[in-house]
Amino acid sequence: MLIKIFRAISRDSTMYPDPESYNPARWLSAEYPSYREPLTQHPTLVGHHQFGVGRRGCPGVDLSEAELLIACSAILWAFTIKPKRGVDGKEILPESGPKSMTTNLIGGPLPFEFELKPRSEERREQVLRMWAEEEAEAEGEPSKY
Numbered sequence: 001m002l003i004k005i006f007r008a009i010s011r012d013s014t015m016y017p018d019p020e021s022y023n024p025a026r027w028l029s030a031e032y033p034s035y036r037e038p039l040t041q042h043p044t045l046v047g048h049h050q051f052g053v054g055r056r057g058c059p060g061v062d063l064s065e066a067e068l069l070i071a072c073s074a075i076l077w078a079f080t081i082k083p084k085r086g087v088d089g090k091e092i093l094p095e096s097g098p099k100s101m102t103t104n105l106i107g108g109p110l111p112f113e114f115e116l117k118p119r120s121e122e123r124r125e126q127v128l129r130m131w132a133e134e135e136a137e138a139e140g141e142p143s144k145y
């Protein structure tokens with residue numbers, strides 16, 4: 001029952017027009033009711049039902065949001081991300097709608113293919129070096145830095 005309630009909240013068409021489609025513009029364009037300013041503070045994870053509400057809200061929501069910002073920024077710093085291309089050279093976009101999402105309580109898009117390329121050879125080398133350092137540290141070897 002609770003799952004149905006949370007699912008209904010996140011698909012309220014008055015707040016999220018065309019709720020079954022993945023549309024980040026909902027938070028970035030003033031034509032949507034979910035848009036809030038300033039964009040330096042919104043959108044935010046605070047207040048989203050996935051983290052609970054009221055007194056029972058997740059105390060780690062701020063940490064989750066900070067970690068997401070850092071992780072996404074690092075990925076965008078290092079890589080160019082583009083839709084996968086078919087043999088005909090046309091972009092293959094992920095599906096949208098209910099069949100493209102998980103049915104879990106904390107849902108999200110199903111896996112999809114995309115093109116990920118380093119932004120430059122220097123960044124590629126830096127990512128590989130950092131990866132090797134983390135692998136060595138995980139195996140118990142002392143860090144060089």
